[in-house]
């Protein structure tokens with residue numbers, strides 16, 4: 692049966708007599724993936740540096756960081772607002788796993804720390820309440836200040852909204868990249884103007900890189916704010932040398948977020964460009 696729908700679908704087909712563009716779509720998708728992959732390739736090195744930095748501290752330094760962090764929670768009144776600290780026992784100290792999607796496991800390995808913006812049940816059924824800060828019992832002790840920054844953000848309407856945009860933002864970024872690879876630019880037909888929907892379609896494709904970056908920008912901003920809050924507190928509570936380590940840890944972690952955002956944006960941009968070049972060669 693021929694396509695009966697009007698507008699967008701029909702004009703796409705009309706404008707693309709060569710409908711067999713699956714190969715070009717996949718080439719655009721995987722090609723842009725390669726470009727993104729190249730941009731994020733330093734992340735494992737940076738993450739390892741961050742983790743090693745967090746696992747090479749003396750017992751005395753760890754103790755000072757923990758006490759300073761606990762003092763900061765009280766100083767900011769966050770303890771009264773339901774923020775609790777949980778030091779998870781480290782079963783695999785020193786085990787570096789960059790791609791570990793089990794957050795509890797990665798914390799127990801000393802590879803991560805987090806603030807929970809909602810209740811969380813781990814694999815064993817243990818429930819961690821909203822606004823818990825989960826830390827490895829020894830490693831990454833400087834990271835408590837940054838997680839407290841997220842907890843403070845959570846209590847602020849604006850920053851809390853940005854926290855809520857994290858998952859939808861990354862989902863949107865991935866969708867824009869796919870959209871660019873799996874659709875084509877709509878040319879203006881001779882007998883009429885483009886419809887609003889067709890114009891919107893072209894706008895998304897023409898601005899895929901910028902829109903992708905915009906989708907993850909709330910997370911970049913929220914991460915930066917958590918680090919700014921962390922640094923202010925660390926400067927007040929810790930001596931200069933230890934406050935500098937908080938700064939260094941935050942800078943390393945932030946670099947991974949920034950590289951990830953740039954890689955997604957460049958990936959979306961390339962998906963559209965590769966697809967358009969391949970389709971123009973097919974004509």
Ligand SMILES: [Zn+2]
Pocket residue numbers: 837841914917
């Ligand atoms: Zn963070």
